[in-house]
Amino acid sequence: MGVQLTFDHAVHFVNKPEQAPEELAGLGIHTVNGGRHESVGTYNALTYFDLRYIEWIGIFDPKLLPPHQDTQRYGLVDTLAGDGYVEGLSRIALRTEQIDELAEQLAAEGNQVIGPVDCSRRRPDGKLLEWKLLFAGLPDEGLPLPFFIQWNDSDEDRRAELTANGTITDHARGPITLDYVAFTVRDLGKTVSRWEKWLHLEAGEAVYDDYWKGKKQVISLGSFQLVFLEPDQEGPAREYLQSRGERPFLVGLNSGQGGSPEQYVNIHGSFYHLK
Structure with missing residues (x-):
């Protein structure tokens, strides 16, 4: 039995996080400015769906960025391109209340483990x-494992405080849930078997996705799904894999209303499924 894991957030790099609240309001999605990670030169905006959220992150001072090996862990390495960033989804984080045990578990299974590392941000x-953050994986793993987070405050305290300050609130689009994140991968079987082993979870059967044109498998974290897609025909998913590599490419949001037609929209370099 592995350590209990819950989806925490997806990291999406954008040039100007401060513009996210106004941009996303046009889709009926509530977003707030987050704050600065003063010691590493980044800042963010945040879109919450209860305690699951999207972090729209940018860089306010490249000179403060950590060394290359550290920026790679955070998914920052491919964001710098000329005078701007390569925008798009980069990593996901899973939440745990047993981060020290998780570090030992991942190391015992042959992973290179860094952390737990103490982190902070001023709102x-x-x-x-x-x-605290924990990073683990292997240099040749293809799709990187999620990184792992343990908040100092409990889920109940965080939910209450984020609701009180207006970070968690109703979306104009409806009571939206963040249901899944999908990843483009080159070898579905190899990737899924690694994630099953390291996360101590079991995937469903492989099926074909006619919309994204490729085989896919799903690993469930309670009501949340990690979707792995190996595209085998020309289309947006294959183009994404070729240009961005193995990484998150799609986030699924569900308002549960049934009144609006579902749609896939490209937001700053990655796809969002709105229904």
């Missing part, structure tokens, strides 16, 4: 948020 209202 615009001045409050200092603190958490």
Whole structure:
């Protein structure tokens, strides 16, 4: 039995996070400015769906970025391109309350493990948020494992505070849930078997996705799904794999209303499934 894991957030790099609240309001999605990671030169905006969220992150001072090997862990390595960033989804984070045990578990299974590392961010209202991060994987793993986070505050306290300050609130589009993240991969079987082993979870059967034109498999984390897609025909998913490599390419959002037609929209370099 592995450590209990919950989906926490997806990291999406954008040139100007401060523009995200206005941009996403046009889709009926509530977003707030987050704050700065002062020691590493990044800042963010945040879109919450209960405690699952999307982090729209940018760089306010490239000179403060950590060394190359550290930026690679955070998924920052491919964002720098000329005077701007390569925008798009980069990594996901899974939440745990057993981060030290998880570090031992992943190391025992042959992974290179870094952390837990103490981290913090100061919110615009001045409050200092603190958490621990854990990175694990192998240099040749293809699709990188998620990184792992343990918040200093409990889920109940975080939900109450984020609701009180307006970060978690109703979306104009409806009571949206963040249901899945999909990844483009080159070898479906190899990738899924590695994630099954390291996350101590079991995938469903491989099926064909007619829309994205490729084989896919799903690993479930409770009501949340990790979807792995190996595209085998020309189309947006294959183009994404060729240009961005093995990484998240799609986030599924569900308003549960049934009134609006579902749609796939490209938001700053990656896809969002709105229904």
